[in-house]
Amino acid sequence: MTPVGLPHILFLSSCLFFIGMYGFFTRRNLITILMSLELMLNSVNINFVAFNKYLYPQNLSGIFFTIFIITIAAAEAAVAIAIIINLFRSSNSIDVIDAKEMKH
Numbered sequence: 001m002t003p004v005g006l007p008h009i010l011f012l013s014s015c016l017f018f019i020g021m022y023g024f025f026t027r028r029n030l031i032t033i034l035m036s037l038e039l040m041l042n043s044v045n046i047n048f049v050a051f052n053k054y055l056y057p058q059n060l061s062g063i064f065f066t067i068f069i070i071t072i073a074a075a076e077a078a079v080a081i082a083i084i085i086n087l088f089r090s091s092n093s094i095d096v097i098d099a100k101e102m103k104h
Contacts, residue, residue: 009050016043030084030094034077041073 016039023036045066052062088094 006050006054009046013043013046013050016040016046028096030080030087030096030099033096034080034084038073038077041069045069 020036020039020043023039024033027033027036048062048066048069050062052059056062084094087099091098093099
C-alpha cells in the first residue's frame, strides 16, 4: 500500500476545484451555484492544509487560513441563502435568468 503524498492530495484538490468551477459556470439554479462555490472554497482549504502539513509542519499558518476561510464561507452561505430566499419570495424562482430579468 503506497502512502498518500502531496501530489495525490493536490490532484484531489484540483479535481474538486474544477468540478466546482464547472458547476458554477454551467448551472442556472442559485443553490447549485452556491454549492459549487463552497466546493471550490473547500478545495482551497485542502490545499492550505496539505501545504502546511508537507512543506511547513512546524507552522500552523495553513490551519489558521483554513479556519478563516471556513468562517467566511459560513457567513457567505448564510447571506447568500437569505438573498435566495428573498428572491424566491418575490419571484417564485431561484433561476439565475429570472433573477437577472427582475425589475425593481
